Amino acid sequence: SHEKICRYIARESELVVVSVGYRLAPEHKYPAAYEDCLNATIHFMKNIEHYGVDPARIIICGDSAGGNLAAAVSQTLAGRSDLPRLRAQILIYPGLQALDFNLPSYQQNRGVPLLFRERAAFFALQYLNGDALHMQEVLEGSHIPPDMRLKYRKWVSPG
Numbered sequence: 001s002h003e004k005i006c007r008y009i010a011r012e013s014e015l016v017v018v019s020v021g022y023r024l025a026p027e028h029k030y031p032a033a034y035e036d037c038l039n040a041t042i043h044f045m046k047n048i049e050h051y052g053v054d055p056a057r058i059i060i061c062g063d064s065a066g067g068n069l070a071a072a073v074s075q076t077l078a079g080r081s082d083l084p085r086l087r088a089q090i091l092i093y094p095g096l097q098a099l100d101f102n103l104p105s106y107q108q109n110r111g112v113p114l115l116f117r118e119r120a121a122f123f124a125l126q127y128l129n130g131d132a133l134h135m136q137e138v139l140e141g142s143h144i145p146p147d148m149r150l151k152y153r154k155w156v157s158p159g
Contacts, residue, residue: 016053018044022069025126033127037069038076045083055084064115065127067094098124099152102141 002019010017022036041060048055062070074089093115097103101121110117121139125132137143 015057015059016051018051025123025128026131030128033065034069034072038073041073041077042083045077048084056087058084058086059088059090060086061090061092062094063092065095065123067091068096070094071096095120095124095127097155098128099144100141100149101139 006017006019009015018040020037020040022033022040024033044051045055045058048058060070060074062068070089071091071094074086077083077086098121100106101117106117106120118135118139121135122132125135125138134143
């Protein structure tokens with residue numbers, strides 16, 4: 001639980017902190033966690049006057065898988081004219097790229113605790129489909145068809 005750190009941030013920053021208890025993988029596969037975070041954020045933003053929060057000071061934050069969720073929710077809400085605009089997003093070691101585990105950052109940090117390369121791949125697979133059956137293919141990069149790799153190369157190329 002992040003309750004202590006959320007309380008600390010709220011107290012020290014004198015801000016309202018809303019922490020979403022989203023459903024976790026592997027019991028709840030994608031998009032369960034994303035939907036939980038999106039729905040909670042939309043509910044909060046639509047009812048902001050009940051919380052005494054300045055709508056111009058909403059920041060979304062997350063760490064690890066929560067960083068991925070914060071980024072996804074931020075992108076989803078970016079075009080919504082019926083809700084207040086997010087002021088910022090704070091992403092703490094977010095899991096944003098699980099397409100290629102052979103990029104330089106994964107190679108350079110492959111043996112750095114806490115999140116080894118293999119563990120990152122395992123958690124990504126758990127999040128997406130609830131099992132790690134194809135972990136070796138993911139680590140080798142053979143799970144992505146060549147045409148798809150070519151299509152998205154500007155986002156996942158090491159250069």
